[in-house]
Amino acid sequence: MTREDDNDTPRLTRRAVLATLGVGATSGCLRSIQSTAGRDTPDQISLSVKTVPADDDPRATRIARFLVTNLQQVGIDAKVVPMSREELLRDVLLNHSFDIYVAQHPGYRDPDFLRPLTHSMFGVELGWQNPFGYANLELDDRLERQTRQTGAARTKKLKRIQRTLVRNQPFSVVGFPESIRATRDDRYAGRDDLPVNSLPWYLSLSEQEGVGTTDATSDETATPQTTSAANETRTTDTETASEPTTFRTTLTDARPTENLNPLAIEFRGPERITSLMYDSPGRYVDGDIVPWLAESFEMTTEGSDRLVSRLRLREDLRWHDDTPLTADDVAFTFEFLQDTSMGNLSTAVPSPRFRGLTSLVESVEATSERDVRIEFGSVAEPVARRVFTVPVLPEHVWEQQTGRAMASSLNTDSAVTKALVWNNPNPVGSGPFRFVSSSVKQSVVLEPYEDHFLARDDVASPAGGFHLPTFDRLEFALVPSSGAAVELLQRGEADATASTLLPEDVSAIGRNDKLSLHVSQSSGFYHVGYNVRQAPLSNPRFRRAVARLIDKPFLVDDVFRGYASPASSPLGNDGVVPAGLRWKGQDPELPFHGSEGELEVEAARSEFEQIGYRYTKNGRLLSG
Structure with missing residues (x-):
């Protein structure tokens, strides 16, 4: 195992040593390496790339297809395996049953997320705890040390962590997408400086003038009547005026309608419904x-x-x-x-x-x-x-x-x-919103919780700067696509989009003066993940060669239509990212073999040969 040029000697804890006992130093694999002795003839390398269908996330699907096309061009028997979101997360995060996958990481608030994501002690656990099975004792030590440090010392350690990860590629970052959402502000409006669909945003919503009025004639202006029919009319007017007001949002992800367990990793996404409860x-x-x-x-x-x-x-x-x-x-x-x-x-x-x-x-x-x-x-x-x-x-x-x-x-x-597997059909929380009902593949309905502490008058800021909204219901309705969500907004049948929209729908929002576009940078990066528990992905040089088949600038322009930032580091392009890993037109560590999405096949094949792999006469890349 190589060491970086720094002056801190790694402190190998007993737990770290036990976590990687019996693992080859260059493999990065948590499982014992199976002997290849006795293999008569090498086989063509075969890899499957798991991801979600285009209907669920066309961006992930197109990245996977791009990678598979280039894997095939360098002689690898590769195929895309589409599956539902929950099936993909179950295979990757829970069962560790995959070769390669393409997905979006859920995002992070602090660089310490890299510790559970890549520390070897988490390699046998479930969830976003090292699903790759990656092991590196020096990295483990640095990940632990950065939790005890602050300021410049922590920044220095985080830079070394990033260099190690980018060099060894347990996963390849593609880019950070921008979250695109839209609102219709003629009924309710939230603070522009808060992300749409976040809890603070919902708690900042203010009723606009005219909301809650009805076309029914008021008692003050109605002609006096004494008949029973008049009484019935007044009763109807009262019922109309007291009908619950509903703030309507759209979902393109059905999982929250099926499961509201805050611990169910395969059902939790960026919709944030459970965080409201x-x-x-x-x-x-x-x-x-x-x-x-x-x-x-x-x-x-x-x-x-x-x-x-x-x-x-x-x-x-x-x-x-x-x-x-x-x-x-x-x-x-x-x-x-x-x-x-x-x-x-x-x-x-x-x-x-x-x-x-x-x-x-x-x-x-x-x-x-x-x-x-x-x-x-x-x-x-x-x-x-x-x-x-x-x-x-x-x-x-x-x-x-x-x-x-x-x-x-x-x-x-x-x-x-x-x-961990309970669907939590009637959630009991303490949040500002209380569960009302759900219908599978249709909707989830919440209501403001009137006994929440925000309903009190004596709550000090900063929590006191928020309030329970004045609407009676918060409905998350499932729609088939991003375009369908925009259509509901245009017709006044929805107030906001909870799920992110696709870039191709931005122009329709811009043409409607009743809609507002909200774009923010996401910390959830799209990436290609490798199962390093098995050959040939246990070889970091092989993973590096695969990473050079990914044209990040092209994918950002073609797949994300510019609504994303390509990156080499899982921490993006600024802040604590080393200068040598910041984006400058191409990947600073592993530039694409080609340009404008076109692979230079001979150059890519040559790299696999240089790291010890062989080709058959008909161009198949062999496993040994």
Whole structure:
């Protein structure tokens, strides 16, 4: 295993050594390498590229097709395998059953997301915990060190982490898309500086003049009548005036209509519906984590480097079923997410979602009805504060889901609890919106929770800068496509798009003066992921050669129509990204073999030969 040019000596922990015991230093593979002795004749290399169908995400599909075409041109037997979103995430994140996949990462708030994504100790876990099976002891050490550092020291470590990942390519970043959404602002309008479909945006919506009025004649202007018919008319007018007002949004992803379990990794996407129902001790507001369910949280250091938080909840918090929310629920949540079996099975079964955050917590204790003590160990405060964004779960609901799931679609050697496969048909949260109903492949309906703390008059800022909306219902309606969502907006049958729109629909929005276009940079990057547990993808040189078959500038222009930024690093192109990895017209590390989407086949084939692979006379690339 090579070392970078730096002056810090890696500190190999016992856990890190055990995690990679028996793995070849150059393979990056977590499983034992099978012997190739006795193989009579090498076979043509065959690879499948899994992704979603064009109806679900045409961008991912086109990236996969582009890659497969070029794999075939260099002599690899390659094919695209389309599957539904939940099937893809199940195969990649839970079953680890794939060669290559193309998908969009869900995004991140802090560079520490790279730790669960690539640290070897997570390689046998589920979710976005190292689905590649990548192992690198030096990288493990740096990933752990950056959690304890701040400022320039952390930036330096993060730059070295990025260089290692880009050099070894457990996954290839394609680019960061822009999130495109649209609103119709004649009924309600939200703050322009907040992302559409985020919780703060929904809580900033203000009713526009004229909303809620009806065409019915008011009692003050109606002609006096004394007949029963007149009474019936007035009753009808009253019912019309009191009909619930609904804020209508569109979804192009059916998964939320089928499953509302905040822990079900294969069903959670960027629609954020569960985050509206489940509150957390802290929330991101204007880029900072501020107290939310918590009235306050304080950080102190005990001993030489042990970080401890004392969290105090707001008074009189309640779940949507009117059960009191207490510090016991907070303590239960962290214990439960670290082991969803709560000790009932022989080994811990952590929740794949929020795993990177809960792995920072060493212990948690409810010290009173409103107070919680959380021990982090040796972790820098900016990294630890993100733990406050974990959604709190009601103990009286989730303690019933700790048993082993007897029937599961997960093909994994690990135990699976009911909590991870339950569809949570009647969610009980504590968030600003309460569940009303759902209809599979049709809609999800929520309503403002009138007993939420934001309904009080004495909530201090920054949480106090938001309010419960005045509408009665929040409806997420499933539509077949991005274009169909825009049509509903144009006809006044929808107020906003929850799912992102495709670039080809932008012009239709611009031509309608009643619609507003909202474009923001996404932190969820499209990428090509490799299963490094198996040959030939266990060879980093092979992965690098494959990465040079991806023309990122062409894909950004052709697939994303310019609404994306190509990148080499999973942290994008600025900030803590090393100067040598910032985008300057082409990939700074692994430029495409060709230009304008056209592959220079001979140059690409030559690279595979240079790293030790052979071709048959008819151009097939051999496995050995």
